[in-house]
Structure formats: C-alpha cells, structure tokens
Amino acid sequence: xxxxxxxxxxxxIKTRGYWKLVIEPTKPVSNFFNHISEAEDLxxxxxxxxxxxxxxxxxxxxxxxxxxxxxNHRVNGFIxxxxxxxxxxxxxxxQFVHIFGLREDWFKESDWxxxxxxxxxxxxxxxxxxxxxxxSVTEMLLFSQNLINNAKYGDSVRITISLHNVQNRxxxxxxxxxxxxxxxxxxxxxxxxxxxxxxxxxxxxDNTLLLAEETVIRIFKFFRGFNPPIQVIKDDQKKxxxxxx
Amino acid sequence: MRKIDEPKLLEYIQGTTEGRKLEFKPxxxxxxxxxKKLKEEIIKSIIAFSNIPTGGTIILxxxxxxxxxxxxxxxxGVSQVQINWIxxxxxxxxxxxxxxxxxxxxxxxxxxxxxxxxxxxxxxRFILVIVNEFVSxxxxxxxxxxxKEENKIDYVLREGDIYTRSYRANWSSKRCTAKELxxxxxxxxxxxxQELKLRGYVKLDDLVVKLKxxxxxxx
Numbered sequence: 001x002x003x004x005x006x007x008x009x010x011x012x013i014k015t016r017g018y019w020k021l022v023i024e025p026t027k028p029v030s031n032f033f034n035h036i037s038e039a040e041d042l043x044x045x046x047x048x049x050x051x052x053x054x055x056x057x058x059x060x061x062x063x064x065x066x067x068x069x070x071x072n073h074r075v076n077g078f079i080x081x082x083x084x085x086x087x088x089x090x091x092x093x094x095q096f097v098h099i100f101g102l103r104e105d106w107f108k109e110s111d112w113x114x115x116x117x118x119x120x121x122x123x124x125x126x127x128x129x130x131x132x133x134x135x136s137v138t139e140m141l142l143f144s145q146n147l148i149n150n151a152k153y154g155d156s157v158r159i160t161i162s163l164h165n166v167q168n169r170x171x172x173x174x175x176x177x178x179x180x181x182x183x184x185x186x187x188x189x190x191x192x193x194x195x196x197x198x199x200x201x202x203x204x205x206d207n208t209l210l211l212a213e214e215t216v217i218r219i220f221k222f223f224r225g226f227n228p229p230i231q232v233i234k235d236d237q238k239k240x241x242x243x244x245x
Numbered sequence: 246m247r248k249i250d251e252p253k254l255l256e257y258i259q260g261t262t263e264g265r266k267l268e269f270k271p272x273x274x275x276x277x278x279x280x281k282k283l284k285e286e287i288i289k290s291i292i293a294f295s296n297i298p299t300g301g302t303i304i305l306x307x308x309x310x311x312x313x314x315x316x317x318x319x320x321x322g323v324s325q326v327q328i329n330w331i332x333x334x335x336x337x338x339x340x341x342x343x344x345x346x347x348x349x350x351x352x353x354x355x356x357x358x359x360x361x362x363x364x365x366x367x368x369x370r371f372i373l374v375i376v377n378e379f380v381s382x383x384x385x386x387x388x389x390x391x392x393k394e395e396n397k398i399d400y401v402l403r404e405g406d407i408y409t410r411s412y413r414a415n416w417s418s419k420r421c422t423a424k425e426l427x428x429x430x431x432x433x434x435x436x437x438x439q440e441l442k443l444r445g446y447v448k449l450d451d452l453v454v455k456l457k458x459x460x461x462x463x464x
Contacts, residue, residue, distance in 0.1 A: 006462070007462065010462060010463060020463070022460065022463075024456050025456075027452070028452050074459075087463075088458070089463070091454060091459050091460075093455060093459060095456050095459055095460065097460045097463045099463055189444075242309070
C-alpha cells in the first residue's frame with residue numbers, strides 16, 4: 001500500500017535545501033489540456049534525459065517510494081528515493097511547479113552510496129555543489145523550453161527559479177577530480193531567486209544555455225567573495241548537452 | 246482662490262492637533278526673502294502629504310511654541326493682504342513648488358474666515374493648503390533648497406530625498422525610513438494595479454491571484 005502523498009513529500013523536501021521551478025502562463029488559456037490525463041505525457045515528453053536521472057522525474061506507477069496522481073484540475077508526481085526527493089504539480093491553468101531537494105543534502109541517507117563513497121559523509125545543510133548548480137539550472141531551463149514548445153502557452157511564459165534554505169552554506173565541488181575551492185564562499189542569504197521573468201518562446205529557444213549561465217552567475221554572486229568562472233560553467237553545460245557526465 | 250465656509254473651516258481647526266494628516270504653520274508673506282525657509286518647509290510638507298494615502302492639509306495662520314513637554318498653539322490667522330497676494334500669484338507659487346518636485350503635486354490653496362475662535366470676536370482668516378496623494382508616481386525632491394541653519398550642511402529640501410509624514414514624529418515631514426518607503430512603494434504598486442484594471446487587464450490580475458492560490462502548498 002502506498003502511504004506516500006504529495007504533501008508528505010513537499011514537507012520533507014522543505015526540511016533541507018531545495019530548488020523550485022515555477023512556470024506560469026502569462027494569459028489565461030482555455031482548454032489548456034483536452035483532458036487532464038494529457039498533462040503526464042506533456043511532462044514526460046518535455047523532460048530532460050541527459051544524465052541518468054530525468055528532469056523532472058515522472059513516476060511510471062504508484063509504488064511505496066513514488067506516486068502519480070491524476071486529479072480533476074491537476075496531475076501530481078512525487079518521489080522519495082535515495083537522494084532523489086521531488087514533488088511537482090501540473091495544473092489545467094498551464095502552471096507547472098516543481099520542487100526538489102539538493103542531492104548533496106540527502107547523500108548521507110542514500111542507500112545507493114556505500115560508506116566508502118565520500119559523498120556519503122557530506123553533512124546535510126552545509127554545502128552547495130558548484131557543478132550540480134550549473135546542471136540543475138540548465139536542466140530547468142531546457143525543460144521549460146521543451147514545455148513551452150509542446151504545450152499551449154502561446155508566445156510567452158513567466159519562469160521563476162529559486163534556491164531555498166541555503167544560508168551559511170559553503171559553495172564547493174563534490175567532484176574529487178576537480179581542483180577544490182581555495183576559500184570558504186558562504187551563502188549570504190537563505191533564499192536566492194536566480195531567474196524571475198517573462199520570456200518569449202523565441203528568446204527561450206534561441207538563448208536557453210545563455211539564460212541558464214546568467215542564472216547560475218546570479219546565484220553564485222550570493223556566495224560572498226566568489227567570482228563565477230564563466231568558462232567552467234559553459235564547459236559543464238556542454239558536457240551535459242553532449243551526455244558526457 | 247476658493248473660499249470655504251465657516252463650518253468647514255472649523256472642522257479643520259477646532260479641537261484638532263498636528264498629526265500625520267494635518268500640519269500648522271504661521272502666516273507668511275510668500276514673496277518675502279525672510280520667509281524663504283518657512284516657504285520651503287511648506288513645500289516639503291506638500292511633498293510629504295502627496296506621498297501618503299489620501300494626502301493631508303497644511304493650515305497657515307497657526308503659531309506654536311514649546312512649553313516644557315507641551316506644544317502651545319496660538320491662532321494668529323493670516324491677513325486679507327496675504328490671501329489676496331496668493332490669489333493673484335497662484336501660478337507663480339505653483340511653479341515654485343513644482344521646481345522642487347519630480348512630478349507636479351496635486352494641491353490647492355483655499356481660505357476661510359471665522360470670528361468664533363477669537364475671544365474678542367475678531368475675524369480670523371486662515372489659508373489651507375489641501376494636498377492630495379500623488380496621481381501615478383511618488384514625488385521626489387528634485388532641487389536642493391536653503392540650509393536649515395547657517396554654517397551647517399543640512400538642508401530643508403535636498404535633491405533626491407523622498408519626504409513623508411513621519412510615523413515616529415507624525416507632526417513633521419521627514420525623509421522616509423525603510424518602513425515609510427515600503428508604504429510609498431505599495432501605494433504606487435496598488436495605483437498601477439488599479440490602472441491596469443481600469444484599462445481592462447482585470448483578467449490578468451485575476452490570473453496572477455489564481456496561480457498563486459493554486460501553488461499555495463508549495464509556498
């Protein structure tokens with residue numbers, strides 16, 4: 001029996017650091033879906049499949065650790081599995097909301113990792129992974145691009161990308177093959193809104209990676225003293241797109 | 246200049262005290278160089294009242310002096326000559342006020358007379374400056390005026406300042422604190438929202454509210 005539900009997952013995600021993506025229509029759209037069951041397919045067809053774990057994750061069936069709910073005016077998806085915690089809703093207004101936990105905050109409880117794995121020893125609420133930030137933001141905007149192209153939004157959408165519960169976190173890299181940070185770059189605020197604007201379909205299609213890069217830089221500026229290395233961000237985006245991660 | 250009737254004038258004066266929406270000032274000869282500082286204080290209050298919801302009123306012809314912890318008001322009134330001068334030079338005064346303002350403030354000079362406030366039954370006249378809240382954008386001081394005191398670098402009006410009726414000392418017009426600036430920004434945002442509604446963008450406004458409600462469990 002599946003006791004997990006959307007609210008339980010949302011509550012759990014919010015106990016630690018998490019990302020939030022909101023995609024809103026900029027004008028009312030009647031009959032956004034012909035039938036609400038279309039919503040699930042739209043998310044599945046728009047999801048980003050570049051690095052072993054889709055963004056967002058669409059549960060294919062209800063199980064103990066995940067669920068998909070089709071309600072009158074929305075579809076919800078949720079999962080708590082190892083270090084993957086996600087909850088999303090897609091409403092018949094066209095609004096899509098997704099929150100997901102920072103993976104680095106849940107490695108410690110992840111059965112996926114062994115005690116020998118250095119990730120297993122990362123204390124929750126202490127760090128923000130430099131590379132993970134670039135990848136997550138890029139995936140969020142690539143997904144937004146797919147969704148605006150696949151669904152009936154019209155010419156524009158409002159997109160908001162924010163990072164929560166990050167006060168006093170240290171910006172670092174969890175990849176042992178990279179040169180570590182030389183200083184403690186600490187977050188100066190608890191919530192960071194990296195992207196919040198109305199974008200046209202054309203702008204999103206033409207400049208997805210650039211918009212993601214600007215968003216990542218904006219987020220990194222909230223880590224005192226850190227000078228974002230633009231070329232590294234671009235290279236990580238390239239590796240993601242080319243599935244080299 | 247419009248004259249208000251006696252009952253209306255008494256409403257403004259009898260039993261009242263200075264506060265966030267009312268300010269008393271002594272009489273002045275607007276064109277007298279010695280009145281320059283007082284004139285600028287009145288302009289400062291016009292800006293301050295413009296920047297608060299529903300505006301406020303300045304009454305000219307009321308002196309006040311500090312008596313220990315109390316303020317004593319005395320009704321000296323203004324002269325008919327002063328009323329006539331303002332009436333004849335209304336446009337000039339408007340221009341002088343506007344010279345200090347980023348946007349034209351919405352204000353009006355009116356006057357009224359009564360003999361009910363004087364013990365000897367003498368007719369007292371007052372000039373009222375009725376200031377309405379700003380129309381679209383808050384008013385920012387656009388020109389620096391006179392020094393408050395000689396040899397001190399502090400001005401009655403200073404370019405770039407946003408004045409309001411203070412919450413802490415509500416009888417005076419001051420530069421905004423953070424809380425007061427927030428009030429002005431909210432007032433501006435509300436006005437623009439109302440304007441969008443009037444222009445037929447109601448559906449858009451409703452959509453924003455609907456979407457916010459929809460995702461409330463994620464907030």
